[in-house]
Amino acid sequence: MSRIRVLVGTRKGAFILTSDGKRERWDVSGPHFGGWEMYHLKASPADPNRLYASQSSSWFGQLIQRSNDGGKTWEPVGNKFVYDGPTGTHLWYDGTPHPWEFARVWHLEPSASDPDTIYAGVEDAALFRSNDGGQTWHELPGLRTHKSAQSWQPGAGGMCLHTIVLDPVHAGRIFIAISAAGVFRSDDDAKTWRPMNRGLRSEQIPNPTAEVGHCVHRIAMHRSRPSVLFMQKHWDVMRSDDAGESWREVSGNLPTDFGFPIDVHAHEPETIYVVPIKSDSEHYPPDGKLRVYRSRSGGNEWEPLTRGLPQRDCYVNVLRDAMAVDALDPCGVYFGTSGGQVYVSPDAGDNWRPIVEHLPAVVAVEVQTLP
């Protein structure tokens, strides 16, 4: 029977949750790296026992940890993230030029085919790659030196490159998202980039339809259909059917279209999930009810999923990297909260139950489906 391994990053360490395919009984391992902020953990699709983790703290900076045994043991690998060439400036919160400064790794995206190749999205926004299992890191500077980069500004969480989507069909095509610059696409293995924000509208910037400057929170893709992308923007849930060339809003009947994560069902490319959050100044669900919303039509028509989730007095948040799906049938859906809960739905969102309820604030959730 298949097994499930859930990789959880929190503000104070990492946890690994494991279960058989029924997803009813869970073993909890951790905290790993207790006391450290674990922004992201992710496994190599090419070697499920090869895990990477981003470990950081305000005191001691950035570390990258690697495991070759599914998280039983870890070893620190390279943590030297140096921008390639002159760093130049971007805009600071007050609109003044501010030099690029490395702060942390937000997101790790291993290659689908090579366990030693991995991409890292960092703050201040840039894309790095390692070809030797994380021992050394090299910036792919075409993004940071894009002609628009001087105008990029940080979102409230910093100017972070938080989303990396590797196209499984078109060789060399990579999508990334930066808060608050927007989506960029490369078709030549990260050498050159184009902004992919046509159709986005953000009233919080001087030109609401500007080519860059949008606070994109997350983009998601189904492997079988890489030209279709879904986006949770600061406000608005969006969809692209042309690989990011244009976007249209599919917020439909959501109670609020602010939120952070968005994900796609493992077997139904038109079934997507979001967690509506009341507003950008109130980072909690509307009415104290924690509800995942599911659309089976690729957006516009949404249904609340509430069974097993708290429907009163709930004021947690769900961050952009804190939702994932497994590959079982029925598809399992998982998310973690700022209140330290990790929930699972083993039936595509119909029913939910907590796996753990009292972890530190959850930052990231990734899921592995193991044979």
Place this chain on the structure above:
Amino acid sequence: MIVRVVLPSHLRTLASVDREVKLDLAGPATQRSVLDALEARYPMLRGTIRDQVTHQRRAFVRFFACEEDLSHESPDAPLPEAVATGAEPFLVVGAMAGG
């Protein structure tokens, strides 16, 4: 010359060492020579105490010895005699701050 270095808890865990490590220095004991020797022996500590390129001390890390804060001393200034002789440890401290 043997210099004693005390690391903060998180870095002891990272380097898999006890509270105090002993380093054999060939030359004069300075912040730079101590940290060079520390990072050479425990490469996983690179970047956690000072920047890997500029060697600037991380903002929330302090250096204490002999009941003095040496954090703002030149990295090439001689450390107190008591540190150089191993009578007193060189303390790497995580600044007291919430979080």
